[in-house]
Amino acid sequence: MTERLKTIILAGGRGTRLWPLSRELLPKQFIRILDNRSLFQKTVERARIFSSPEDIFIVTNREYKFRILDDLSEIGDIPKENILLEPDAKNTLPAIYWAVKVIGDNCKVAVLPSDHIMDSGDGYIESFKKAMKLADSYLITFGIKPTKPHTGYGYIKPGRNLGQGYEVAEFKEKPDLETAMQYVEKGYFWNSGMFMFRTDIFLDEVQKLAPEVAEAFEKDIEEAYRTVPEISIDYGIMEKTNRSAVVPLDTYWNDLGSFDAIYDALDKDENGNAIRKEDGGDLLAMDSSNNLFIVSRLTSAIGVEDLLVIDTDDALLIAKKGESQKVKEIYSMLKGRGDERIKVHRTAYRPWGSYTVLETGEGFKIKRITVLPSKRLSLQRHYHRSEHWVVVSGIARVVVDGKEILLRQGESTFIKAGAVHRLENPGKIPLEVIEVQIGQYLGEDDIERFEDDFGR
Amino acid sequence: MTERLKTIILAGGRGTRLWPLSRELLPKQFIRILDNRSLFQKTVERARIFSSPEDIFIVTNREYKFRILDDLSEIGDIPKENILLEPDAKNTLPAIYWAVKVIGDNCKVAVLPSDHIMDSGDGYIESFKKAMKLADSYLITFGIKPTKPHTGYGYIKPGRNLGQGYEVAEFKEKPDLETAMQYVEKGYFWNSGMFMFRTDIFLDEVQKLAPEVAEAFEKDIEEAYRTVPEISIDYGIMEKTNRSAVVPLDTYWNDLGSFDAIYDALDKDENGNAIRKEDGGDLLAMDSSNNLFIVSRLTSAIGVEDLLVIDTDDALLIAKKGESQKVKEIYSMLKGRGDERIKVHRTAYRPWGSYTVLETGEGFKIKRITVLPSKRLSLQRHYHRSEHWVVVSGIARVVVDGKEILLRQGESTFIKAGAVHRLENPGKIPLEVIEVQIGQYLGEDDIERFEDDFGR
Incomplete structure (x- = not known):
């Protein structure tokens, strides 16, 4: 039998780049965009490959407690005490640190974001097995082989070949297009945000590299979240430690980080249109190709190309393909004027x-x-x-x-x-x-x- | 004082080319697209230039009775008995013939569609005065000097110069683009659908060229509309008579026959966007230019160009500029499946x-x-x-x-x-x-x- 793992699922993200499909109170991980399962539910199912229900831990914001319980009620039996409810959003390091403290010492743990999709077939399983071998000595980050010079991801430069993976030579911030092209050519990986480590190594490194996080969690959780700095595991640990390794994740992966990415992830019809009809949605398209249509009303399209059309009950977004990263600017404008439609759906x-x-x-x-x-x-x-x-x-x-x-x-x-x-x-x-x-x-x-x- | 006219306003059209803005029960002539007056109301105001209220006759469908009364209640005092309610839609010749019979013999009459816009200043008034002079001998059609080789209009080839206008050499059906370019070069006019004639000449010509129409109206109105053929004044009379003349209408004119035409008619902002916010409508546009936005919800646009976006309570249309004539195909598809949304707004x-x-x-x-x-x-x-x-x-x-x-x-x-x-x-x-x-x-x-x- 395969070696078993514990898994930490990070489910507290607020994602602003899929507005108006996602809202503050229904962020990306709870959306059912590809089929009838939410991305969070799919992540739990993926976690089950290497972890029993009692070994799966979920860290999320208090606001999402009932969404988490509803989603879990449809798919299984994670113990309620494994759901850790954060009183505030302080990025990934505090969330992971809290969960590791709960899990305890001397365990191998995988950390999975809950808002990506991937194929969890043979390639995924093989990559995890390799990572388990390296995890006795390294903090592992999973690297995705780039399919294009994407400017929206961080990159990882591989160093010494360890057989199962590589030592990390360097983490690179989101590059411009030209730099991204060089990275791809040189065989760098995308940083997937998925990790694996032994809890004792992780705790040591936090003690050493981010002691203010360890210190905050010596108090109760309310107090811890009041005082702990907002800090990511990448910035706080992975980019500073000399014990990091990258294991290539050899599978289809998509972070659904924009409507462009959602277009890529969905099936297309013969005209290259990706169509998703919500309740009440209908589409009549004439001479239209290579568009994303997410519709909740009767929508007609004539002669349009390369558009992202997101039609929800109370807000409509139309963006040119390739421009969907600007959605967060629309979101900021709406937030600035106190518009409730960024928070909730109808x-x-x-x-x-x-x-x-x-x-x-x-x-x-x-x-x-x-x-x-x-x-x-x-x-x-x-x-x-x-x-x-x-x-x-x-x-x-x-x-x-x-x-x-x-x-x-x-x-x-x-x-x-x-x-x-x-x-x-x-x-x-x-x-x-x-x-x-x-x-x-x-x-x-x-x-x-x-x-x-x-x-x- | 200027010679006076009687005016027949044709207000029974069902227009399918502005769906989903217009519906069968709220057709184009009743829409308030440019300002707070409907196109029908604007037409009545134009009729008042040459006609007193009691000399203005309105022919419309029974279904529109209350819309007509509502619109009139805001602007004036047309006698109720001047509103002729058709039991069926049989195109323009029966409508005009009925009104002419009501008006009686030996009058000069203008016929105005109620769903076009134009500037009714000096150019308009001069053209009408010229037409009045020719109307003692001719059935007059008003011709618009083309601003581009439009393929959506019929054309009129002018013949012998009559001083105030021209004899009509020939009526031309809607041409293809190449033919339209030749017509424009040769000085042909667009057929505006506006007419002027003496009722006695008109009645003679109907008796001669469309006797089945005259005959149908010997019975009561219900019976007349059951038996009269569906026929336009253009096809039934103007194209057959040898007594037609064309008077150039020297003014801004737009038939608002498509969303492209509506874009042309509306004011634009500094990015060339024409924006119309209906109740509840709001627009956030980034890097977007030369679009028509008619919105009734929160609408965001990113990086889009040359689009026609028509967002109503229960239906959304997105079309490439220049393709809006295909709206009638969408309309037909919806009609074919019995969709109520072609008939009524929410x-x-x-x-x-x-x-x-x-x-x-x-x-x-x-x-x-x-x-x-x-x-x-x-x-x-x-x-x-x-x-x-x-x-x-x-x-x-x-x-x-x-x-x-x-x-x-x-x-x-x-x-x-x-x-x-x-x-x-x-x-x-x-x-x-x-x-x-x-x-x-x-x-x-x-x-x-x-x-x-x-x-x-």
Whole structure:
């Protein structure tokens, strides 16, 4: 049997380069862009090749707890205590260090980002086996053989040949195009962001090269994240240690770091169009070729080429192919003006189900609320809004100021401002409720919770 | 004082080339694309130059009655009996013939399409005065001096010079590009679709050249439209008569017959972008030039050029500039599959106000209904749906099975299937109601009307 590993999955990234497909509260690793599995779920499945469920550790932001639990509920049985919830985002070194401390000494560990895709067939397995051999002496980084002179990745210059890989001669920052062409010609690798090491070697190196990180984690987690510097494992350890080696990862790999990369990753039709239809999406394309179409409405295209068209419920992006790295500038502009559309989709996921904002007007807001079978929202109160609920599907148990009623399809109730209330789906099928909110202030933060099944 | 005219405005067109901006129930002539006036309203204003309100006659389809009345209510006082409502669409000759019969003998009449734009300054007025002089002997068509070898228009070859204009030597069908270039070089005119004639000459020519049209109109209008052939004035009369003359229309003219033409007509910013933001529309454009953006959501553009982007509530069109004539093929595809989105926008206009479909799901539909002050819907009944109404703005008078109640902001009521009901706005500001319909069948045709202020 193959030697086993523990695996740390990094799932706290916020990725801004796939807006409007991704949002702050639904970042890239949770998107289901290629098929019905999220990139995070695919990463867990990859981790399973070398790690049992109890040996897989997930580090993510507290905000993503329920997304992680939802995703895991579809694919398996990672123990809940293996999910490490960061109170703040401090880049990769603190995240990995925390997980290594939890895992303990003298283990071999792989570190996987959760927002890349790759083929996990023979080439992947062979590369991991080679890395395991070298990991007794080295901190391993996996290197990708470049397919083109990409300017969006860091490069690794290989040094002495170790048989299973190479010592790292030098890490190179993202180059310009000309430099990138030289790197490719000289056989440099792309830095994949995937690592493998023994925990004792890693802890030694952090103690030596980034002692402020080790020191921060001597306190409790809240305090640790308040004081630890924001620092990546590349900058903090890999570029400074003299114990790093690179193992070529001999497989298809794509970091999906831009809509250009997503175009590359998707299947194309006979006209070179990559088409992804979301719920409600449809496409009529005439004389159009080599485009990416991600559509959520009826979209027609006539005579267009080399476009990236990302059409979501509440935002549309049209970019020329090759220019998609500028999406982060659009994102910054929107952030600068406080636009909510960088944070959430029209549909927001909650541990009990989801809601979609159908319309917002002067003094009112309309939502469609879906409550999963046998789930319930918190017992809550709003000061500034009253709510009308109409059940359009399923059955609802509603508690208002201590009184309980059942509502069937077509029935409705009214919750006046100040009333303590709770909505529950006691049934076996999803409950759908149309909520009409009325009030002078309709922010999501006008909520006082008295009791909650999800510890909020 | 200038000689006066009667004017026939043709407002029954269904225009398919501006989909998804226009729809069957909101065709081009009713769109407010350039400013806050519809093209129809602008045409009425142009007609006023030579015609008093009581001398302006409007021929339109029955389906557009309330749109016409709404548009007219904003701009003036055309007598209601001058609005001729066609029971069917039979092209321009029957429409003009009916209006001429209503106007009577021995009048000078101008015929204006209602979906073009032009400058109605001195050049326009001079051309009309010249036409009036020739109209004692000729059927006049107005010719536009071509600005480019357009392949989308018919051309007119001028013959003998009559001083005020030219006899028509020949009408030419839409040419290919090479032929169009020859036509432009030879001084041919574009056929504008605008005409002027004496009614007695016109009636004589119809009797002679299209007697089946004259004959059909000997019966009542319903019967006439059942039997009259579908035929244009160009094909039926102008191309056959030997009494036609062309008067050059010396003014800016644009038929807005495609999104390319709309780009030409709109003002451009410093990057050559023509931008029109509809309600809720916003645009962030980087490194993008010479595009048409008509947007109704948050739209971001990066590095795109020469695109026509038409973003509406429920449909998106992206076309390369110069290819917009192919929109009618998209339209045909959608018609072929029975897609409702060629007929209506998400928002539909009614004589009492409007409604917007916010969401349609299995067994339910949600609308926002706006009732104008002191208007009311018909007294009605639905067999297959119940309705919940929540007032979000204004005040409602609701009658259900003979009982009357008043609802204020935040109040609601329930109309069960089979109940006879009516919704009215007794107030001074618009009434906004959220309607949640529940039922197995939610078609607009499940309605039985008992009483209606609008004669429906």
